[in-house]
């Protein structure tokens with residue numbers, strides 16, 4: 001599985017601070033941060049710990065199986081960022 005960030009993301013990096021495997025990017029110190037509208041979870045390295053969900057004030061993170069219908073495109077977008 002993997003967690004997925006949707007377009008509601010405000011890029012405040014609360015999830016980045018708690019992710020134990022640093023699989024949420026781009027971070028502020030990375031070049032692509034300015035040009036991306038949201039952050040993305042690396043589906044290969046995410047260990048499904050769920051730590052990113054409660055800290056997200058925008059409710060932008062979902063477990064893969066719980067991604068709401070209207071945000072399904074985010075699944076591919078998150079993966080695509082790391083392709």
Ligand code: SF4
Nearest residue numbers: 009010012013015056
């Ligand atoms: S905590 Fe939520 S709103 Fe903040 S960067 Fe992470 S996914 Fe985006």
Ligand code: SF4
Nearest residue numbers: 019046047049050052
């Ligand atoms: S579920 Fe855990 S490992 Fe996966 S993105 Fe969230 S904090 Fe990182």
